[in-house]
Amino acid sequence: MNILLFTILIWLGSIIAGFLGSLTGLGGGVVIVPLLTLVFKVDIRYAIGASLVSVIATSSGAAAAYVKEGFTNIRIGMFLEIATTVGALIGAFLVLRLATPMIAVIFGLVLLYSAYLSSHTRSENAVIDKSDSLAVRLRMEGVYPTLQGIKPYSVGSVPVGFSLMFVAGIVSGLLGIGSGAIKVLAMDRAMRLPFKVSTATSNFMIGVTAAASAGIYLNKGYIDPGLTMPVMLGVLFGSSLGARHLFSAETKKLRILFSIVILVLAIEMIYSGMKAGVVK
């Protein structure tokens, strides 16, 4: 296959990945890496590099839209960024050392978990009335818009949220994905933030986390311009299309379809990783 045809096919694939990723809120990365490795037979390290860059593009590109939808809690975001960026450095450091079949298997397992999460709909938390003492000392409480006007909210366990964010950072740096699923989990379940706050804050954090490992990827030669160009342009285009259809009726059906696609990709990734590991 020549570079021109290869570029066009990858561009088209990335548009679909970006579209589905933004519709379901899982991000394009979870589909891009399996698409590149399984279909186009790209080495997983190039695939991870290209995916991570497109994660930054969607996060920064959508920031304005998210801010309009909800309230980013910059204090919470910034504090948790310490955990995610350190995690992302460790994740990128691990990529340099782990064997590629191992990375493929871990990727598959994280995909399985993402498929599980995306098949469940989130339910809004009951507002808790007392904040974690650490959250109070760090002045994390804020206000958010509701149908009844602007209301204050309390913040739950900071240590649990912080630890989960550390894991999210490692996963992001290791696999080149935004790991938005884990970030939202930390803020929804552990810190019990309202959706409008956790979703916007998570989008803010995804870009910063990805930037922490992207620098290392670039230095180590994992970001190939010829491959990353169609991936980044495609995902960016696809996700902006997806954002426009966010509230259409077919979203639910698409979510189920997407979960099945992810499930199949996950099994393929694990299988291919194991096979390559055994052959070696």
Added chain:
Amino acid sequence: MNNIKEELVNHRTEIVIGNLLRIGVITAASIVLFGGIIYLFRHGLVSADYKIFQRVPYDLCNVRGILKSAFSFHGRGFIQLGLLLLIATPIARVALSIFAFARKRDTLYIIVTSIVFVILIYSLFGRM
């Protein structure tokens, strides 16, 4: 309530930052597209091979090399320049937040944000 007022001011700042980021992403994507067109014109008919991993040439892996390559009008150099700008957008967001906290004399969060900023800069320029 004072808290609500502060939050609304924050929200307005965030909208401005969000729009700046979007401009950054659009600029980065345009540079990548421009570089991509040059690259495809020159190398479009060569056969594609990403099966075997060989690190990207050193000149395309660091800030100085990328600038040099882009200024000599290499397609791949331009693409990397655009990607570098893209990686810089979240870093710029963190830097702008340091200023926002400094204006409010919020020492605790000036420190928190600076730690994050140092980690990001280390990743981009440090050696591992």
